[in-house]
Amino acid sequence: MRTAYSVETVRAAERRLMEALPDGGLMRRAAAGLAVVCGEALGRVYGARVVLLVGSGDNGGDALHAGARLARRGAGVTAVLISPERAHAAGLAALIAAGGRTADVSDTEVVRRADLVVDGITGIGGRGGLRPEAVPLARAAHQGRGVVVAVDLPSGVDAGSGEVAGEAVRADVTVTFGAYKPGLLIDPGRGYAGAVRLVDIGLDLGVGPGPEKDRVPGHSDHSGQAVTAELEALQYADVAALLPLPAAESDKYRRGVVGVAAGSARYPGAAVLAVAGALRGGAGAVRYSGHSADAVIARYPETLVSGGRPSEAGRVQAWVVGPGLGNGTEAQEALHDVLASDVPVLMDADALHLADRDAVRGRGAPTLLTPHAGEAASLLGSDRAEIERERLAAVRELASRYGATVLLKGSTTLIAAPSGGPVRVNATGTPWLATAGAGDVLSGLAGSLLAAGLDALDAGSAGAYLHGLAARHAADGAPIGAHDVADAIPVAWRDVRAL
Numbered sequence: 001m002r003t004a005y006s007v008e009t010v011r012a013a014e015r016r017l018m019e020a021l022p023d024g025g026l027m028r029r030a031a032a033g034l035a036v037v038c039g040e041a042l043g044r045v046y047g048a049r050v051v052l053l054v055g056s057g058d059n060g061g062d063a064l065h066a067g068a069r070l071a072r073r074g075a076g077v078t079a080v081l082i083s084p085e086r087a088h089a090a091g092l093a094a095l096i097a098a099g100g101r102t103a104d105v106s107d108t109e110v111v112r113r114a115d116l117v118v119d120g121i122t123g124i125g126g127r128g129g130l131r132p133e134a135v136p137l138a139r140a141a142h143q144g145r146g147v148v149v150a151v152d153l154p155s156g157v158d159a160g161s162g163e164v165a166g167e168a169v170r171a172d173v174t175v176t177f178g179a180y181k182p183g184l185l186i187d188p189g190r191g192y193a194g195a196v197r198l199v200d201i202g203l204d205l206g207v208g209p210g211p212e213k214d215r216v217p218g219h220s221d222h223s224g225q226a227v228t229a230e231l232e233a234l235q236y237a238d239v240a241a242l243l244p245l246p247a248a249e250s251d252k253y254r255r256g257v258v259g260v261a262a263g264s265a266r267y268p269g270a271a272v273l274a275v276a277g278a279l280r281g282g283a284g285a286v287r288y289s290g291h292s293a294d295a296v297i298a299r300y301p302e303t304l305v306s307g308g309r310p311s312e313a314g315r316v317q318a319w320v321v322g323p324g325l326g327n328g329t330e331a332q333e334a335l336h337d338v339l340a341s342d343v344p345v346l347m348d349a350d351a352l353h354l355a356d357r358d359a360v361r362g363r364g365a366p367t368l369l370t371p372h373a374g375e376a377a378s379l380l381g382s383d384r385a386e387i388e389r390e391r392l393a394a395v396r397e398l399a400s401r402y403g404a405t406v407l408l409k410g411s412t413t414l415i416a417a418p419s420g421g422p423v424r425v426n427a428t429g430t431p432w433l434a435t436a437g438a439g440d441v442l443s444g445l446a447g448s449l450l451a452a453g454l455d456a457l458d459a460g461s462a463g464a465y466l467h468g469l470a471a472r473h474a475a476d477g478a479p480i481g482a483h484d485v486a487d488a489i490p491v492a493w494r495d496v497r498a499l
């Protein structure tokens with residue numbers, strides 16, 4: 001599991017560690033790690049042209065100390081000081097002592113000519129995006145020929161949310177210290193970070209400040225209380241451990257039956273795609289209820305179809321409702337039946353438009369909502385652009401308002417449980433996945449995992465993981481249709497299980 005912690009948690013851990021270290025010790029550790037990655041990016045340090053973009057905080061201090069190390073190894077290092085009078089004094093002294101020089105903030109040419117640009121404008125203390133004086137430097141770094149290495153996170157990206165107000169530095173590599181920050185894992189910030197390298201500086205995030213009474217003398221704010229991560233990203237092994245596997249004595253019913261209430265005369269394809277996903281998600285059987293039975297059977301003869309309402313379809317362990325359902329009376333009846341059931345329900349597409357908040361909140365069994373940004377915007381009464389800017393806040397707010405687990409689709413998919421706790425983030429996808437019907441496949445797949453017994457958070461996050469990986473296998477650099485994603489789910493499954 002990869003975890004990201006809030007800025008407050010990271011700062012608290014840093015404070016504890018700093019108390020235990022000599023003055024400046026922590027920054028020296030950070031700078032040493034940064035210099036190693038810069039050296040690797042350069043290949044040959046001796047004779048290389050390195051430019052440091054230096055802001056007024058400790059992020060600039062890291063850059064200056066790392067620059068001093070590179071200068072001692074023979075690089076020509078120039079620091080562009082954005083606020084010369086506020087630059088980190090010890091870092092600047094170290095750079096000058098090592099033979100580095102400084103340049104004026106207007107000198108974008110030196111940035112353009114560099115072999116390596118180190119972005120130390122702002123880190124976790126940055127607020128409100130890049131300031132105007134830094135924008136030409138960020139652009140020059142992007143346009144120039146050098147590798148761009150961001151210190152801790154690309155300047156202009158909000159560390160806590162990934163929000164980018166205006167412009168931000170576009171890094172090839174980001175060297176982050178002690179822990180991932182949420183802004184490195186969530187778009188749009190993630191898209192600016194390039195390859196993220198985590199440098200261990202000895203931060204202990206396992207425990208945090210707890211109640212006064214629990215504090216041990218001499219270890220003033222070490223209480224032993226677990227600190228909650230802000231984000232969790234499942235890795236191969238985590239997903240492998242979640243995937244349902246049939247035991248020797250399994251039969252199709254014991255593996256779980258997933259019901260799919262989807263499709264309409266107008267959109268039979270959505271039903272076919274949801275069933276396509278459901279058949280590959282680990283349930284032992286797929287029951288289809290609705291008006292697209294002929295289309296479903298024609299493509300997937302193994303489906304158990306019924307033309308009536310979901311309440312007449314026979315027992316299932318989870319329902320998927322919504323893709324292509326339409327909004328007429330029959331759609332409303334199907335949604336009503338499914339929500340009235342006592343099994344987990346995944347609601348997507350039209351079911352989200354028809355959803356009554358109290359009906360969702362009032363359910364006894366778990367509910368998983370899978371909106372994209374547009375659907376999330378209508379559920380929250382906001383607009384799509386705002387949801388895309390602030391995805392983390394949006395997914396949490398929806399989960400709490402609806403008392404349901406929410407999977408917010410997009411270039412980074414986020415999954416939040418109604419009870420709070422870390423939000424799961426999935427980044428296995430590919431932009432090729434932005435294709436009509438891909439969401440229908442995901443709803444079937446995640447619904448099938450629900451029927452097989454995973455809880456809503458795990459079903460949503462393992463489903464998103466497999467779905468994204470399947471799309472990568474299917475696309476392999478070329479356009480794909482949603483049915484290709486469904487067909488590649490078994491490849492993704494094997495890939496995860498192979499580790």
Ligand SMILES: NC(=O)C1=CN([C@@H]2O[C@H](COP(=O)(O)OP(=O)(O)OC[C@H]3O[C@@H](n4cnc5c(N)ncnc54)[C@H](O)[C@@H]3O)[C@@H](O)[C@H]2O)[C@@H](O)CC1
Pocket residue numbers: 014015018026027030055056057058059060062121122123124125126127128129130131134151152153177201
């Ligand atoms: N605190 C620690 O123990 C450690 C911190 N480290 C570094 O210190 C960084 C945090 O340092 P700071 O708290 O000084 O904060 P930053 O260096 O991230 O930024 C704060 C400074 O930038 C200015 N600023 C804020 N928003 C700005 C904007 N939009 N445009 C331009 N300037 C802006 C502020 O006025 C302030 O002077 C981390 O990201 C990391 O790089 C590392 O050295 C590891 C140890």
Ligand SMILES: Nc1ncnc2c1ncn2[C@@H]1O[C@H](COP(=O)(O)OP(=O)(O)O)[C@@H](O)[C@H]1O
Pocket residue numbers: 349372408409410411412413429430431432433434435436437438439440441442467
């Ligand atoms: N830029 C992107 N990068 C990666 N995945 C994406 C991107 N855009 C969309 N996706 C994924 O593609 C799928 C699209 O689903 P959705 O928006 O519901 O489409 P549809 O309604 O046509 O099925 C979701 O799984 C979403 O997370």
Ligand SMILES: [K+]
Pocket residue numbers: 059119120121122123150151152153154155
């Ligand atoms: K930075």
